[in-house]
Amino acid sequence: MERKEFLRSLGAGAAFALTFSCINGCSNDDGELETKPVPTGVDFTIDLNSQEGLGLQNNGDFILKNDVVVVKNLEGNFIAASQICSHQQTDQVRxxxxxxxxxxxxTHGSEFDQNGAPLNTITNNPLKTFNTELNGNILRVFE
Incomplete structure (x- = not known):
């Protein structure tokens, strides 16, 4: 079945809903993807007792800092990965x-495990991950 035929079989409403959300989510005002480079040279700290650190109190919490997603995973361990997706370099990883x-x-639905390995077929490129180290209440995120 050709694309036109498929869209016609869905009906105008469903076709609009499917295409509009992708077009809207994948472009900026100029119709281009807004891309960013994957962070390099990452080395920063977060005081877990600070206002910033309050975002990491509970398992499953995360914060965004310096294009990095810093997470307290469901087991209570701190992990970190690039906020910039390895698929098309948009900054929408959460x-x-x-x-x-x-x-x-x-942006396109790419999914990655906690080690950065792709979980679906949208991309074969792993998500960049970073080391974490906890010393008292200071969490270090680094390469």
Whole structure:
């Protein structure tokens, strides 16, 4: 079945809903994807007792800092990965508590496990991950 035929079989409303959400989510005002480079040279700290650190109190919480998603995973361990997706370099990667905890990019739906390995066929490229180290109340995120 050709694309036109398929869309016609869905009906105008369903076709519009499917295509508009993708077109709207995948482009900026100029019709181009807004892309960013994957972070490099990452080395920063977060004081878990600070206002910023309050975002990491509960298992499943995450914060965004320096294009990195810093997470307290469902087991209570701190992990970190690039906020920039390896699929098309958009900055929409977030942590979800689905399937034990995954990273997901809302631009095209790429999903990655906590080690950055792709979980679906949208991309074969792994998501860049970073080391974490906890010393008292200071969490270090680094390469």
């Amino acid at each position: 942590f979800l508590d689905d399937n034990g905890g995954i990273f997901r990019c809302s």
